[in-house]
Amino acid sequence: MSFLPEFSPLTVVLIPFAGAVLIAFGAGSLRWVKTVSWLTSIVFLASVWGLAGPLLSGQAIEQELWEFLPGMTIGFAIEPLGLLFALLASTLWILATPYAIGYMTHGGYSHLGRFFACYAIALGAAAGIAFSENLLTLFLFYEILSVSTYPLVAHDGSEKSKKGARTYLSLLLLTSICFWLPAMIWVWASTGTMSFTPGGILAGQVTPAAGAVLLVLFMFGTGKAALMPFHRWLPAAMVAPTPVSALLHAVAVVKAGVFVVLKLAIYIFGLDYLKSLATSDVMLYVATFTMLAASLVAMHQDNLKARLAYSTVSQLSYIVVGALLASSLAAIGGGMHMLMHGFGKITLFFCAGAIYLASGKTRVSELDGLARQMPVTMSAFLLGALCVIGLPPLGGLWSKWNLVMGAFDSGQIVVLMAFLVSTLLNIAYLLPPVVRAFLAPPPADAPTGIREAPMACVIPLSLTALGTILLFFGAGLPYGLMESIFR
Amino acid sequence: MLLTELLPFIMAVPLIGSGFVAVMPGRSLPWALSTLACLFSAIVAAAVLGATLDGTVLSYPFGNWPPPIGIEYRIDAANALVAFLVASMATVALFWAPKSVASEIEARHGTFYALFLLAVAGLLGITLTGDAFNVFVFLEISSLASYGLIAHGKDRRALLAAFRYLIMGTVGATFFLIGIAFLYMLTGTLNMADLAERLPALSDNNAVRAALAFIIVGMGLKLALLPLHLWLPNAYAYAPNFVTIFLAGTATKVALYVMLRFVFTVFGPEYSFAVLPLSTVLMVLALAGMFAGSWVAMFQIHLKRMLAYSSIAQVGYMVLGVSLATMTGVTAAFLHLLNHALIKTALFMALGCVIYRTGSARLDDLRGLGREMPWTLTAFALAGLSIIGVPTTVGFISKWYLILASIESGAWWLVAFLVITSLMALFYIWRVVEAAWFSARPEGAKKFAEAPLALLIPTWFVVILNFYFGLDTRLTVSAAGAAAQALLGAGASLP
Numbered sequence: 001m002s003f004l005p006e007f008s009p010l011t012v013v014l015i016p017f018a019g020a021v022l023i024a025f026g027a028g029s030l031r032w033v034k035t036v037s038w039l040t041s042i043v044f045l046a047s048v049w050g051l052a053g054p055l056l057s058g059q060a061i062e063q064e065l066w067e068f069l070p071g072m073t074i075g076f077a078i079e080p081l082g083l084l085f086a087l088l089a090s091t092l093w094i095l096a097t098p099y100a101i102g103y104m105t106h107g108g109y110s111h112l113g114r115f116f117a118c119y120a121i122a123l124g125a126a127a128g129i130a131f132s133e134n135l136l137t138l139f140l141f142y143e144i145l146s147v148s149t150y151p152l153v154a155h156d157g158s159e160k161s162k163k164g165a166r167t168y169l170s171l172l173l174l175t176s177i178c179f180w181l182p183a184m185i186w187v188w189a190s191t192g193t194m195s196f197t198p199g200g201i202l203a204g205q206v207t208p209a210a211g212a213v214l215l216v217l218f219m220f221g222t223g224k225a226a227l228m229p230f231h232r233w234l235p236a237a238m239v240a241p242t243p244v245s246a247l248l249h250a251v252a253v254v255k256a257g258v259f260v261v262l263k264l265a266i267y268i269f270g271l272d273y274l275k276s277l278a279t280s281d282v283m284l285y286v287a288t289f290t291m292l293a294a295s296l297v298a299m300h301q302d303n304l305k306a307r308l309a310y311s312t313v314s315q316l317s318y319i320v321v322g323a324l325l326a327s328s329l330a331a332i333g334g335g336m337h338m339l340m341h342g343f344g345k346i347t348l349f350f351c352a353g354a355i356y357l358a359s360g361k362t363r364v365s366e367l368d369g370l371a372r373q374m375p376v377t378m379s380a381f382l383l384g385a386l387c388v389i390g391l392p393p394l395g396g397l398w399s400k401w402n403l404v405m406g407a408f409d410s411g412q413i414v415v416l417m418a419f420l421v422s423t424l425l426n427i428a429y430l431l432p433p434v435v436r437a438f439l440a441p442p443p444a445d446a447p448t449g450i451r452e453a454p455m456a457c458v459i460p461l462s463l464t465a466l467g468t469i470l471l472f473f474g475a476g477l478p479y480g481l482m483e484s485i486f487r
Numbered sequence: 488m489l490l491t492e493l494l495p496f497i498m499a500v501p502l503i504g505s506g507f508v509a510v511m512p513g514r515s516l517p518w519a520l521s522t523l524a525c526l527f528s529a530i531v532a533a534a535v536l537g538a539t540l541d542g543t544v545l546s547y548p549f550g551n552w553p554p555p556i557g558i559e560y561r562i563d564a565a566n567a568l569v570a571f572l573v574a575s576m577a578t579v580a581l582f583w584a585p586k587s588v589a590s591e592i593e594a595r596h597g598t599f600y601a602l603f604l605l606a607v608a609g610l611l612g613i614t615l616t617g618d619a620f621n622v623f624v625f626l627e628i629s630s631l632a633s634y635g636l637i638a639h640g641k642d643r644r645a646l647l648a649a650f651r652y653l654i655m656g657t658v659g660a661t662f663f664l665i666g667i668a669f670l671y672m673l674t675g676t677l678n679m680a681d682l683a684e685r686l687p688a689l690s691d692n693n694a695v696r697a698a699l700a701f702i703i704v705g706m707g708l709k710l711a712l713l714p715l716h717l718w719l720p721n722a723y724a725y726a727p728n729f730v731t732i733f734l735a736g737t738a739t740k741v742a743l744y745v746m747l748r749f750v751f752t753v754f755g756p757e758y759s760f761a762v763l764p765l766s767t768v769l770m771v772l773a774l775a776g777m778f779a780g781s782w783v784a785m786f787q788i789h790l791k792r793m794l795a796y797s798s799i800a801q802v803g804y805m806v807l808g809v810s811l812a813t814m815t816g817v818t819a820a821f822l823h824l825l826n827h828a829l830i831k832t833a834l835f836m837a838l839g840c841v842i843y844r845t846g847s848a849r850l851d852d853l854r855g856l857g858r859e860m861p862w863t864l865t866a867f868a869l870a871g872l873s874i875i876g877v878p879t880t881v882g883f884i885s886k887w888y889l890i891l892a893s894i895e896s897g898a899w900w901l902v903a904f905l906v907i908t909s910l911m912a913l914f915y916i917w918r919v920v921e922a923a924w925f926s927a928r929p930e931g932a933k934k935f936a937e938a939p940l941a942l943l944i945p946t947w948f949v950v951i952l953n954f955y956f957g958l959d960t961r962l963t964v965s966a967a968g969a970a971a972q973a974l975l976g977a978g979a980s981l982p
Contacts, residue, residue, distance in 0.1 A: 068879075068958050069887070140878050154925055162925065177910055182902050185887075189894045 004050035009063050009076035009131045012047045012086075016040055016124030020117040027113020034101055037116045041094045044123065048090040051078055056481075062133065071192060074140070075133035079196070080481045081266065081335055085259045086130040088342050089252050093123050095460045096346070100243035102456025103353055109241060114151060119247070121148040126252040129259065134194040135184045135268070138260065139176070142224070145256055146172040149248055153240040164239035171233040172223045179221030183214050187268065196263060198485070200270020211269075212279040218264050219283050224257025225320055226313045228290040234313055238305045242353030245305060250312055250345035255338050258319040262334055265323035266485060275326035275410075284324040288418045291317035295425035302363045304352045307429060308345065314422065315341045315388065321415060322403050328486040330406020335482040336475070337399035340387060343467045344396055347384030348430075350461035351377050354453035364433050369442030371434075373450040376458055378437045380465035385430035387468035390423060395471025398479070490531075490538055494547040494560050497528045497535070497570060498615055498625075501577075502608035509601035514589060517600040522581045524604060528611060529574035536567040540969045546617070554617065555678035561617030564969035568821065569744045570614040576736040576828055577607045583836055583945040584729040587843055591641050591727045599639060603733070606632035610741045619667045619753070620677045622745060623660065626709070629741075630656045633734060637726040648721035655718040659708030666701035669694045670753075682753050695754075696762050702749050703765070709742035712806060713776035716799045723795035724848075728839035731791065735835055736828040739802055743824060747809060747817070751974040760812050769810035774904055776803030781911035785918075790848045793915055794834055797874065800908060801827045808889055811896045814971055819888035821967035826873075826881035829953050833870035836946040837863055840938035853919065855928030856935065863938045864923045866950045871916035873953045876909050880957040884964070 007015075019040025026032035054061060055078050064075040100119065104112055125148060128141030146169060154165035188194050191205045202211055219227060226234050237249050265274055274280055291314050298310035315337070322334025354377045355361055355370065371378040383394065390400035400419070407416040452458050471478075504524035511517045539545060539562060547560040554561075562570075592599055609629025613622050634656070638649035671677055673694055674685040689695050704715070711719040719739075723731050750759045760766050780800030787793035801823070808820030840863040841856070842848050857864045873880035886905055893901035937943070956963050 066958060068960055069884070069964070136878065143877065151925070157925070157927070162921075173913065174910065177913075178906055182906060185890055185894070185902070189891070 004046055004053065006050045006054065007047045009051070009061060009078060010065060012044070012051065013076070013124055013128045013131060015044045015047060016120040016127065019044075020120040020124070023113055023117040023120065027117070030105070030112060033113050033116050037097055037101065037120070040120055041090075041097045041123075044127075045090045045094050048083075048086045048127070052083060052087065055080065055083055064133070072136055072188075072194070073134060074137050076128075076131040076137070077133035077196070078131055079267075080484050081259070081262060082130040082132075084335055084339060084478060084481055085255060086127050088255065088339050089123060089126045089130070092247060092251050092342060092346055092464070095463055096243060096247040098456045099246070099350055099353070099460040102454045103243050103357060104241065106357055106454050106457075107241065109155065111155070115155060115241075118148050118151045119244075122152070122248055122252055126256055129256050132196070134196060135187065136194050138263070139180065139184060142176060142180075142256065142260065143173070145253060146176070146224075149237075149244070149253060152244045152248065153237050155241055155244070161239040164236040167236040168233045171230060171236075175221050175223030175230050179217045181221075183217035183221055186210070186214060186217075196267035198267060200266075200268055200273050202269055203273040208276070208278065211273070212277045215269065215274070215277050215279050215283060218268075219261065219286075219320070219324075222257050222260045222264075224253055225261050226254065226257065226290075226316050227286060227320060228293060228313075231290065231294065231313045235306055235309045238303075238309050242305070242349060242356065245309075246346050246349035246353065249309070250349050251342045254312055254316055255342055258316050258323075258334070258338060261320050262323045262331065262338075265326070266331060271326045271328065271331065274324070280324055280326065284321060284412070284415065287317045287320040287324060288415055290314070291321065291422050292418060292425070295422055295429065299425065299429040301429075302365055304355070304362060304364055304367075304433065305349070307364065308348050308352060311388065311426070311429060312345060314426075315345070318400075318403060318419075318422075322406060325406045325410050325412060325415065327406040327410040329402055329409050332479065332482040332486075333399050333402030333404075333406050336402060336478050337396075339478050340395040340399045340468070340471060343464055343471060344384045344387030344394070347380055347461055347464040347468065348388070350457065350464060351381040351384065354457045354461060357457060358453040359447075359450045364436065367433050367436045368440040369437065369446065370450070371437040372442065374437075374452050376452055376462060378434065380461045381437070382434045383465040383468050385434060387471075389426040389430060393472045394468045395475060396468070397472065398475040402479075490534055491545050491547050493531050494535065494545060494562065494615065495549070497531050497574065498608050498611040500524045500527050501604040501611065505601040505604035505608065508604055509597050511597045512595060514596045515585070517595075517597045518581070518585050518588075521600040521604050522578065525574060525578040525581055525607060528607070529571065529578045532567065532571040532574045532611075535562055536564070536571045536966065539564045539567045539973075540966060542969070542972065544973075555676050555681035558621055559617040559678060559680075560615050561680060562615060563973035564966065565748070565821075565971075565973040566614045566744065568825070568966050568970045569741060570611055572740060572825060572828055573607065573610045573614065573737045576832060577603075577733060579832065579945060579949060580729060580733045580736070583732065583839070583942060586939055586941045587728050587839055590843060591729075592639055599636070602632045602635045603730075605629070606636060606733070610737055613741050614744055617679050618677050619670065619679055619682065623664050623667060626660055626663065626745075629738070630660060630709075633730075633738065636730040636734075637722050639727050639730065640725040641727070642725045644721070645725035648718075648725045652718040652722045655708060655715075659705045659715075662701045662705030662708070664705075666698040666705060669698035669701070673698075679748070679753050683755065686754060686758070690758060690762075699749070699754055699759060699763060703746060703763075706742050706746040706749075707772075710739050710746065710806075711799055711802055713772050713779060713799065713803065716776070716780075716802075719799060720792050720795040723798070724789060724791040728835065728842055732832055732835045732839065735794070735798055735831040739798070740824045740828060743802070743805055743809075743820070747820070747974055750809075751817075756812055756975065766810050766812055769806050773803040773806035773810055776800060777807070777904065777908045778803075781908045781915070784915045785911055787915075788850050790838055790850060790853070790919065791835075791842075794831065794838065797912065797915065798827075798831060800912075801831070801874075804885065804889060804905075807901070808892060811892050811898070813892060813896055814975055815888065815892035815895050817971035817975060818964075818967045819885065819892045821970045822888050822963060823885040825963055825967065826885045826956070829881055829949060829956065830870060830873045833946065833949040833953055834867065834874065836942070836949060837867035837870060840866075840942045840946060843942060844935045844938055850918065850922055851929075853922045854926040855923070855932070857924035858928075859935050860937050862943055863946070864920075866943075866946050867923075868916075868920050869950050870953060871920065873957070875912045875916060878957075879954060881953050881963070882957075884957055884960050888964075
């Protein structure tokens with residue numbers, strides 16, 4: 001891909017931040033905000049793809065920025081998993097940009113300058129997480145991501161959203177500072193390094209008991225992966241405008257969480273060492289429990305966004321399970337599920353937002369017969385739902401396939417069963433909205449004149465829905481990328 | 488050597504200058520002369536610090552009376568560091584001062600700045616001298632001057648706060664004096680280096696033990712270590728903003744230095760930590776201070792009081808490092824001594840800008856102010872990150888070293904305390920950020936303009952220093968390491 005620019009990782013990370021600064025300076029002019037948002041996301045996309053070429057041809061890209069205590073550096077390094085995450089985030093950002101512009105202007109929201117500036121910062125932080133060379137850099141960007149999304153969640157400024165945003169921020173900061181930070185310091189104190197190294201750095205460096213405690217600290221400390229009982233922030237964040245829920249709470253933020261889990265499993269613990277730890281089974285069952293329990297909760301949510309949020313909690317646990325199964329197949333499946341679920345879930349959220357914008361409806365029970373008025377949106381919803389469930393011909397199949405294979409591979413029959421039960425539950429909570437919209441007759445007092453949402457919203461959601469199909473056929477690329485880690 | 492000849496002038500220039508400043512008319516002239524005096528002290532102190540970093544000890548005998556007969560100025564990295572801190576913080580605070588002082592003090596400023604210079608000279612004298620009685624003398628000079636400075640506060644309650652500080656400060660100084668008297672009685676000398684040589688022979692003597700206890704309690708009072716902290720919140724809250732900035736950055740630090748000097752150099756760590764359960768006592772008090780200070784800060788509505796309580800907690804961090812009595816622990820204490828001066832100065836400066844415009848430091852009056860004074864409140868938020876201990880700020884470096892020291896001493900559980908108090912700091916800073924940026928301005932509230940550049944520039948200067956020394960730690964860490972080495976002796980190795 002020689003036609004794409006090749007920037008250093010730092011430049012790539014800084015592009016959204018620079019965009020945010022520019023947006024903030026011209027915050028008064030809507031035209032300026034829109035233009036700069038577009039430009040930033042395009043340049044960002046091109047530069048992230050530009051990094052893919054050199055990496056695929058086997059070139060190592062590392063950049064050390066600053067050593068601020070001996071052995072403690074801020075630095076970037078590109079590796080396949082991080083690249084996958086960055087590609088996902090940057091690709092979906094460019095689709096979310098028109099959606100967000102359409103949604104926010106048609107929805108009559110104010111303070112758009114602040115909104116789009118924070119939106120860009122969040123993406124920059126996600127790229128920083130993806131490219132971190134060590135725990136410290138990752139921690140830094142992880143916290144930037146938490147803080148920069150607070151204004152987005154609290155955007156409309158009402159008491160309700162401020163309360164939700166407070167839950168959101170305090171849970172994320174609490175878990176990261178109480179568990180993650182001490183664990184990171186512990187790693188540094190006992191191994192003298194914080195770099196991500198293939199095969200892990202902990203084996204033989206800490207006692208088995210210490211390793212077991214570290215695993216628990218890291219897993220619960222990564223609050224963004226939403227392991228129960230630290231998942232409350234995600235439903236709380238649903239008070240945000242839908243573009244935020246879609247890009248951040250279905251992709252950037254939550255995927256940052258599971259990305260961190262995968263990264264820790266592969267590059268800090270190392271899969272073999274992970275398997276030997278006393279607590280790895282415990283954490284595996286916590287994740288399995290989260291997967292099932294969140295699905296059960298999702299079934300009882302009438303609010304569409306809340307249902308999707310609990311579904312996300314459940315799907316994130318698939319990836320955590322994939323990391324904890326400590327088999328390379330499951331880890332590959334986990335990495336792919338990051339991608340597949342990202343496309344599927346953003347489609348679902350886009351649809352939920354489009355439905356709200358066009359009809360004001362927020363509940364599943366109000367959707368009866370809506371497909372007659374909004375056929376495109378509801379078809380896209382169907383595709384997104386099928387992708388998340390994992391049926392062919394949609395991308396979700398391949399990630400679940402690998403996850404199940406991984407569970408089989410490591411002999412975890414309980415987990416294998418849980419995957420199957422969970423898929424059934426997915427069907428039970430994701431298909432009723434579609435069934436109601438397509439098959440149920442509209443209520444007698446249905447308001448007339450509901451039409452599809454504005455084009456700026458419908459086109460992105462159609463594109464992401466098509467993306468889920470493309471990923472079914474193009475799954476070889478992410479598979480190859482993930483597989484190259486273990487080669 | 489020229490530098491040695493200049494040593495006494497670090498203290499003498501502000502001291503003599505104060506006499507001239509007192510009689511000067513108007514407002515800008517006294518300020519200009521004070522700034523020049525402090526700037527001079529800061530530059531010489533910087534040169535002295537540079538010369539002592541490698542372990543050199545500079546000594547200046549007053550009137551050419553050789554120590555221990557005469558008074559000696561004896562400077563190693565530890566006191567050079569504190570002296571530089573005092574002089575430079577005084578200079579930076581002075582650059583911030585003119586507008587704010589003009590709005591708070593009506594009459595001519597000559598006497599006010601004269602008092603300020605006296606306080607600076609007193610603090611510098613304490614740090615530079617190698618004579619125990621001299622410490623007491625300068626302690627009284629600086630204390631009396633600060634009582635006067637605090638009483639200048641606009642609020643009438645400043646008088647009560649100053650009076651309270653006067654009573655408690657005098658008790659502290661008296662305790663300290665009793666301790667020194669015991670030592671003099673037993674050894675017949677007041678020179679610290681000489682004392683250090685003679686005391687080991689008296690290690691069984693109960694009076695020596697009593698002296699150590701008196702000195703620690705006396706300094707604990709000036710340091711605002713937890714049960715002895717009662718004077719601090721009101722003194723900080725009602726003093727003029729400029730005075731608060733200066734005292735928060737320097738006064739308690741100097742008291743800590745004196746305590747360290749006596750514990751480590753005069754008595755020696757082997758004696759101090761063996762004869763009294765000093766390690767346990769200091770650690771318990773430090774943890775209690777960290778916890779209680781942060782806890783109370785979380786519920787303060789008056790933001791100057793909030794920051795004052797936060798200072799009590801931060802003193803706890805420094806004492807915690809000392810209580811570990813290891814090289815890394817004392818390094819961490821010195822680092823935080825420096826870093827906290829930067830953090831608190833930045834916070835009080837930003838808050839001072841708010842008070843300059845709105846005349847209020849109440850949380851409620853800050854609602855929605857972020858849009859009207861964005862530069863000021865961004866500075867506050869950034870300095871707040873530093874006190875929370877976010878990576879890339881100096882606060883993080885301090886906490887990192889404290890945690891490292893705890894781990895080295897096998898005290899893992901201390902990490903939990905550090906994390907919890909950081910979260911409490913997050914809470915009390917976040918309240919301000921949320922009020923300023925995410926709350927609507929109350930109906931009918933007056934509109935305020937951004938603070939004037941004369942205040943903003945020094946504020947942002949200190950905020951940027953918070954980040955600069957958070958990234959480039961070579962200077963601060965090596966200075967703190969050298970200071971710790973100077974106190975603990977050559978036997979200890981650098982971390």
